[in-house]
Each structure stands twice: as C-alpha cells, then as structure tokens.
Amino acid sequence: MLAHRSIICGISIILFHVCQAQPVSVYTDSIRTCLQLPRPDTGKYYLLLRLAQLPECPADTLLAYGHYWYNYTEKRHISPGRPEALYAIGLALYRKGMNPEAAERLYQAATVWERNGRNPLQLARTYELIAGIHKIMQRYADALAYYRLACRIKKTLNNEAILLSTYNGLGNTFRLLHQTDSAVHYLEKAHALTAGNELAKAQVSNNLGNIYWSLKNWLAARQWYQKALQSFETLQQPEGIAEACFNLGAIATQLQQYHAAIAYYNKSLEAVPTGQPVEHLEWIYEHLADAYFHTGNFENAYTNERAYDKIKDSLLSLQVQQSIAALKEKYETEKKEHALALEKERTARLLAANSQQFRFLCMLAGVALLITVMGFIMIRNIRRKQLLAAALAGLKEKEKQQLIQEQALKSNIAMLEGREAERQRIARDLHDRLGSTLSSVRLFMQSNQTGTPPGNSKIMLLLEEAVNDVRRISHDLSDNVLIKYGLEEALKDLKDTIESTGRLQVTLYQQAVDGLPADTASEIYYIVRELAANAVKHSDASRLFIQLLQDNRLLHLTVEDNGSGFNPAVTHKGIGLHNIEIRARKIGAQYTIDARTGKGSCFCFAIPLP
Known part of the structure; x- marks a missing residue:
C-alpha cells in the first residue's frame, strides 16, 4: 500500500505541472483510464482526493476531478468520502463563478457532515464558504446566518485562533448591512487573533479603516490604515501598499494636511504595479492635483491634472470603442434576427400548404377524442350515481340506528328519573311515616318503663335498632345532604x-x-x-x-x-x-x-x- 501511495503521489505532482499547460481532456482522460484498471483499491480514491485538491489548477480541471471523485465514492459506497467530494465540486464551481450551484453542492456536503458529526471544523469552514458566496450574491442576511453557524461550531472546539476568519467575515457582513457597531466589535476581535498572520492583520486593519472612514472618524481611520500599511509593507505586497497609501492620503486631505497627502499619493503612485486598472491611476492623479493646488504648487497641480485628463480621455476612448463594439454586435444580432425571421416566414408558408390536411386530421382526432371523453363521462356518472345511492342507503341506515340508540337512551334516562323519584318517595315515607311511628312507640315505651316487665328492655333495644335502620335506609335512598x-x-x-x-x-x-x-x-x-x-x-x-x-x-x-x-x-x-x-x-x-x-x-x- 505504501508503494502504491508513493506512485500516486508522484503521478499527482506530475499532473499538477502538466495541468498548467495542457487542456483538460489530456489529463482527465488519463485519470479515467487509471480508474478503469482492474482490482480497484484505496489508492484510486487517494489519487482522486489529491487531484481534486491541486493548488493553482484550472477550475474546469478541478471540477472534472471532483466529479470523478464523487462518482467513485458513490460506486464504491465510500460514505466518508462523499461530503469531501461534494466540497471539492462546490469549491471548483465557486472558482468558476457559478455561485448558486456552488452553494448548493456545499450545502449538501455540510448536511452530511452535520448528520454524522465526524468533522466539525470542516463543517464550520464549509458554512463560512457558503456565507462568502451569499455575500457575493448580496444576500447579506443569509451570509450572516451561516457565519453565525460557523462561529457556534468553532467555539465548541476550544481553539480561539480558528475564529479569526469567522470574526472577519462577521465584521465585513455587518459593515455591508450598515451595522457599524457590530462590525467594529467583530473586526476588533479578529484583529486580536492576527498575531503571526500579517496578511490577515493587513486585511482586518484595512476593513476597520474603511468602517471608520464611512463614520468620518478620520483619526481612527488613519490609525487602522497605518497598521494595514505596515503589514502590507512587511508582506511586500504592492497592491495593498498602493491602496493603503491612497486611503491615508485621502484622510490627510480631509484633515487639510496637504503635504502629508502629497507624500502618501506619490507613494501610492510608485506602488501601483504594472497591469493595475487605469481607474486607480486616474483617482491618484486627480487627488494629487487637488493637493498640490491647495499647497500653492500650481505647476505640479497642472502636471497631475493633465495626467488625470489624459487617463480620463483614454478611458473615454475606451468607452467609445466599447460602445462601437456594442453597436456592431447589436447590428450583427439584428442582421441574424432578420435572417431568422425570413427563414421563419418561409417555414410558415410551407406549413400553411399542409394546414388544410392537418386541420382535417385534427378534426377527426378531436371527434374521436370527444366521443371517448363523453363515454368516459357517462360511465363515470353512472358509477357516481351508484356510489351515491349506496352512500345514501348507508346514511339512512346509520340515521335509523342512531334514532334507535337515541330512543333507547331516552327510555333509560326516563327509567332512571322514575327510579330516582320512587327512591325519594320511599325515603320520605320511611322517614316521615314509619320512622315517626317507631319513634313514637319508643317514646311511649320509655315513658312507661317503671314497673314494666323485664322483656320491655329487649323491646326497647329492638325499637332503637329499627329506628336506626329506618334512618339509614332513608338516608341511603334520599339525597337530602346533596340538596x-x-x-x-x-x-x-x-x-x-x-x-x-x-x-x-x-x-x-x-x-x-x-x-x-x-x-x-x-x-x-x-x-x-x-x-x-x-x-x-x-x-x-x-x-x-x-x-x-x-x-x-x-x-x-x-x-x-x-x-x-x-x-x-x-x-x-x-x-x-x-x-x-x-x-x-x-x-x-x-x-x-x-x-x-x-x-x-x-x-x-x-x-x-x-
């Protein structure tokens, strides 16, 4: 296996150099041939993984590798490799500028990682990339939601350094939403994590300077632009130096420090690399001319103004050329559309020649279809009537049964009510009549106890028990306490x-x-x-x-x-x-x-x- 991997790594390196100059089909065909070899093993999977992650490779090539990788994982049922392949496809689509398609593939990869919970850091990075795509498409609210998901996941990993990119993304998104307080909060948190990362420090500092510029807080903006300039100079990055110097010159102009502004503008002009858009040079010359004018150096002001006009004229000439090219393209398009219209007219005449026969055939087909539809409707109506009759009969039977049940319930309720009335009547009779009689006999016996035979005491006990029994029965039958x-x-x-x-x-x-x-x-x-x-x-x-x-x-x-x-x-x-x-x-x-x-x-x- 180690020998296989060594060979594959060698192939990957060779293909990386080849992909810089060869068309896509040359090396994608070689990969297809490799995958068709007998006895597939993990070496092929490893090869595809490396190829789909080649740096500085054309996006079309990476996309082809990503699709080969995904198809291989599906065919061989390599479930852990499926989200990795989807991520590679999404990244290639993103590099091609196909943002909606890229976001869809990345979301599919994130769904798999979220479900299996195996790679939280990669899941967070995927959410960050999705957020960046939404930001490009100006869907700032969606971008903010995905950055927050990434931030929540990274915080669980107990490694604050990995939050740098997330905080930077949150700050930039809040800046685009014009929520400057939140933007400054997250960008300052990002800047605190940039130790040892000059590029990130430069970018974050520049973003903070842009926010304070929009708030017209010139001193704070100058402080952050100066930090960005220091980082760009450490990195020897001319584009960043030119931008930072121009921003510092603009702030000096706002503070009416024109000599400092001239120094920064000249430094920006010196740092502009070859091939930079001429619009940037136009801005520098224009601001230089204005700064020299305010210092009284009219000669340099005139020189820079002429340079500004020259670039402006070249831009205008370019715009005129672009307009002429657009008009020419429009003319060619109209010419093609006219030829297409003539072709359509000729086709219409040919179709009109056969229209009568076609209408006749359509009429026959329509009549046949009408007869079929009418027959279907008649059969359906007959079936519906049968079903309706059966349902009506069932409903009547159900109503009949319900009526019988209601009658039975009414009878039972009436029986209970009659039974309760009878219980109340019996209770009253026991209490009012028999109870009163037994109580009277007991009182009579009690009043004549002196000199009575000994058996009378037994009679008294029986009377007492009878009175208590009558009271208990009357109490059981009656609901006087309830009433x-x-x-x-x-x-x-x-x-x-x-x-x-x-x-x-x-x-x-x-x-x-x-x-x-x-x-x-x-x-x-x-x-x-x-x-x-x-x-x-x-x-x-x-x-x-x-x-x-x-x-x-x-x-x-x-x-x-x-x-x-x-x-x-x-x-x-x-x-x-x-x-x-x-x-x-x-x-x-x-x-x-x-x-x-x-x-x-x-x-x-x-x-x-x-």
Whole structure:
C-alpha cells in the first residue's frame, strides 16, 4: 500500500505541472483510464482526493476531478468520502463563478457532515464558504446566518485562533448591512487573533479603516490604515501598499494636511504595479492635483491634472470603442434576427400548404377524442350515481340506528328519573311515616318503663335498632345532604358513610365548583356512589381514591380502587356499569375505563360545564 501511495503521489505532482499547460481532456482522460484498471483499491480514491485538491489548477480541471471523485465514492459506497467530494465540486464551481450551484453542492456536503458529526471544523469552514458566496450574491442576511453557524461550531472546539476568519467575515457582513457597531466589535476581535498572520492583520486593519472612514472618524481611520500599511509593507505586497497609501492620503486631505497627502499619493503612485486598472491611476492623479493646488504648487497641480485628463480621455476612448463594439454586435444580432425571421416566414408558408390536411386530421382526432371523453363521462356518472345511492342507503341506515340508540337512551334516562323519584318517595315515607311511628312507640315505651316487665328492655333495644335502620335506609335512598348542602358536602358525607363500615379507606380530593347545575351534581353523586358500591361488593378493594377537579369549562372526575379489577373488553356490563354509562351520557360526559384483572380499576369522566 505504501508503494502504491508513493506512485500516486508522484503521478499527482506530475499532473499538477502538466495541468498548467495542457487542456483538460489530456489529463482527465488519463485519470479515467487509471480508474478503469482492474482490482480497484484505496489508492484510486487517494489519487482522486489529491487531484481534486491541486493548488493553482484550472477550475474546469478541478471540477472534472471532483466529479470523478464523487462518482467513485458513490460506486464504491465510500460514505466518508462523499461530503469531501461534494466540497471539492462546490469549491471548483465557486472558482468558476457559478455561485448558486456552488452553494448548493456545499450545502449538501455540510448536511452530511452535520448528520454524522465526524468533522466539525470542516463543517464550520464549509458554512463560512457558503456565507462568502451569499455575500457575493448580496444576500447579506443569509451570509450572516451561516457565519453565525460557523462561529457556534468553532467555539465548541476550544481553539480561539480558528475564529479569526469567522470574526472577519462577521465584521465585513455587518459593515455591508450598515451595522457599524457590530462590525467594529467583530473586526476588533479578529484583529486580536492576527498575531503571526500579517496578511490577515493587513486585511482586518484595512476593513476597520474603511468602517471608520464611512463614520468620518478620520483619526481612527488613519490609525487602522497605518497598521494595514505596515503589514502590507512587511508582506511586500504592492497592491495593498498602493491602496493603503491612497486611503491615508485621502484622510490627510480631509484633515487639510496637504503635504502629508502629497507624500502618501506619490507613494501610492510608485506602488501601483504594472497591469493595475487605469481607474486607480486616474483617482491618484486627480487627488494629487487637488493637493498640490491647495499647497500653492500650481505647476505640479497642472502636471497631475493633465495626467488625470489624459487617463480620463483614454478611458473615454475606451468607452467609445466599447460602445462601437456594442453597436456592431447589436447590428450583427439584428442582421441574424432578420435572417431568422425570413427563414421563419418561409417555414410558415410551407406549413400553411399542409394546414388544410392537418386541420382535417385534427378534426377527426378531436371527434374521436370527444366521443371517448363523453363515454368516459357517462360511465363515470353512472358509477357516481351508484356510489351515491349506496352512500345514501348507508346514511339512512346509520340515521335509523342512531334514532334507535337515541330512543333507547331516552327510555333509560326516563327509567332512571322514575327510579330516582320512587327512591325519594320511599325515603320520605320511611322517614316521615314509619320512622315517626317507631319513634313514637319508643317514646311511649320509655315513658312507661317503671314497673314494666323485664322483656320491655329487649323491646326497647329492638325499637332503637329499627329506628336506626329506618334512618339509614332513608338516608341511603334520599339525597337530602346533596340538596341541602351541595355536591362537596354530599361527597364528604358519602366518604364518612363508606369508612364507617370499616371495609374501605377513602381518599377524597375535590375543588369547589361554582354554578354547577343541580341535575349534574346529582348524577355525579350517584356515579361516585355506584362505583364505591361496586368497589365494596365486587372488587374486594381496601382503598378508594376520589378526585374532582375543574379545568376551564370541564369538570374532571376520577374514581380509582386497588381491588381485583376486571377486563373491560371481556367483562359483561352489569346493571351498575350500565346505569353509570346512562348517567354519564345524560350529563354529556365523556369517560374512559382503565382496568386490568388483578390491577384494580380507574374510571375517568370529563364533564362539560355550562
């Protein structure tokens, strides 16, 4: 494997030198031939990786390598190499100026890295490149969002030095958004990280100078431009020296320090490299002429003004030549369009010659299509009528069943109401008539105890027990506590009554409910009493939990026991559960049953309030 890699590295170096002078097809064909060799191994993948990252290689060549690399990773299912190949393709497209396509490929690479979390630093660099592309396309808000994503990821890596490019990008983006305070903040943070990186220091200093120039803070701008000039001079970069000197000369002019301005302008003029756009020379000569004029050196002012006019005339001549070329191109275009129009006219005449036959064929085809469509519509209408008739029959059957259920519900409700009325009547009769009679007999016996036979004491005990039984039965049948004191006190009384039997320990938690209708309170009370009776009779429960809470316009009732439980899907509903269901439907309550054999049972009711 090491031998393979050595050979591949040698090929990469050779191809790097070849790609400077050869057309794309010469070496891309050689790569295609290499990939077609038998026994593919990681050496081919390594070769493509190196080729797609060759420095100073034409963008078209890098794009071709990137596509070869991506196709190879897809074919060989090399998932870690897929985002790397996408990044290489995006970078090549960016160098070709195809910014939207580049952003799309880079975003695909970032999505893969974000999903697998394997290379956070490369993910952050990808986001920075996407942000730079958005900045070129003047989508500054999008650029800012991606720079912030990159910044958030880099901060997790605990290496502040790698934040330099991110802070610089954030500062420049804020400057383009005219948010100067934020721009200065991030650029100063970037400048603090430029130790040992003169190029970054020069760029950041120049950007800070530009911001303070826009704010007309000439002294701060001069300070940063001077720092940028020092870095450019250290780097011996003539373009940067020329720009920094020109900026310093402009600031000196604003401060009316014309001799300093002349010195900076001349230094900028000396640093302008060959091939620099003549517009830059035009600006320097114009500002030099103005500075010499203010110092009274009219001869040099005139000389520089003539140089400015000469360059301006050459620019104007160039613009005239460009205009003539544009007019010539427009004429050639119109000439071609005229020839194209004549060709179209000839073609139209040929088409008109056959138009009658074509119309006839179209008419036949239209008639056939019309007949087909009409047939399809008729069949569809017949089918729709059949489906509609079936749906109508089903709806009628459903309405019939619903009517039967409503009638059954009304009958059950009427039966319950009649049963409750009968219970109330019996309770009143027991209490008012039989209870009064037994109480009178007891009082009579008590008043004649002296000198009575010993058996009378036994009769007194039986009378006392009979009176208590009548009171208890009357209390069970009647809801006087509910009527007099309301649902809250009635439930407390029911709790005390159940616990007095010694068979159940009851936990009651309830909130006061305002404006609860009497019929709703009565049904809630009877539901709780029926469930408590079931817990005592059927489930062998030792604990009972009752909760009544209000939530907005709903009243939530929960009754839970720790008894033997049951299976709601299997167990047949007895009279008690049937009555509970009827009472719940009577007050419009929705309820659920959570019960399992051996695990107890829990009944939950949601009761709407008026």
